[in-house]
Amino acid sequence: AQSVTQLGSHVSVSEGALVLLRCNYSSSVPPYLFWYVQYPNQGLQLLLKYTSAATLVKGINGFEAEFKKSETSFHLTKPSAHMSDAAEYFCAVSSYNKLIFGAGTRLAVHP
Amino acid sequence: EAQVTQNPRYLITVTGKKLTVTCSQNMNHEYMSWYRQDPGLGLRQIYYSMNVEVTDKGDVPEGYKVSRKEKRNFPLILESPSPNQTSLYFCASSPTPGGKLFFGSGTQLSVL
Numbered sequence: 001a002q003s004v005t006q007l008g009s010h011v012s013v014s015e016g017a018l019v020l021l022r023c024n025y026s027s028s029v030p031p032y033l034f035w036y037v038q039y040p041n042q043g044l045q046l047l048l049k050y051t052s053a054a055t056l057v058k059g060i061n062g063f064e065a066e067f068k069k070s071e072t073s074f075h076l077t078k079p080s081a082h083m084s085d086a087a088e089y090f091c092a093v094s095s096y097n098k099l100i101f102g103a104g105t106r107l108a109v110h111p
Numbered sequence: 112e113a114q115v116t117q118n119p120r121y122l123i124t125v126t127g128k129k130l131t132v133t134c135s136q137n138m139n140h141e142y143m144s145w146y147r148q149d150p151g152l153g154l155r156q157i158y159y160s161m162n163v164e165v166t167d168k169g170d171v172p173e174g175y176k177v178s179r180k181e182k183r184n185f186p187l188i189l190e191s192p193s194p195n196q197t198s199l200y201f202c203a204s205s206p207t208p209g210g211k212l213f214f215g216s217g218t219q220l221s222v223l
Contacts, residue, residue, distance in 0.1 A: 006153075041217075042217070043216045043217050044212070044214045045214070094209035097167070099209065
């Protein structure tokens, strides 16, 4: 069965610093993987999606993620954090009839 | 504008009083789903629907009902709400199951 583990429920970075949010997955078949972002009082928005076309996936707002099969990882990165990046981020893996979400990582960005 | 609309945004009720949270999408998606979001647990699927009149249980279906009489609507029904159903609920739709999900803005439910 598919599952997702996000390492670190809270991550804090300085403005301008590298953002790294970790996600490891478990899947018995080649996975489709997603990162979603949730801003306060809003629904989830898709940041990026991996569908096996390329291992490095670029998303919106300067985020990207790299699929590493050998490490079963799909970590999310951004070279330089902005204050507006403060939000909760969810990694998800596709199953037959749903997306299975990780527990989420809350990103705080401080000046 | 393509969107998933949920109502209400906020709801406070008492134990045992039946309630319905509505969900509607205007993208002609066949697949719709309900999730609940709880701190530290992420989003867990309650029910999903592959098409009109086709619904099935997700991971946490106890205490919930759904119906899919029309393609665009997928209401969530709590016939006898209990305090452990206090949560943030999201409706979502997708062209295909397991694909990109489009989410509503959420319904914050408190059961006293």
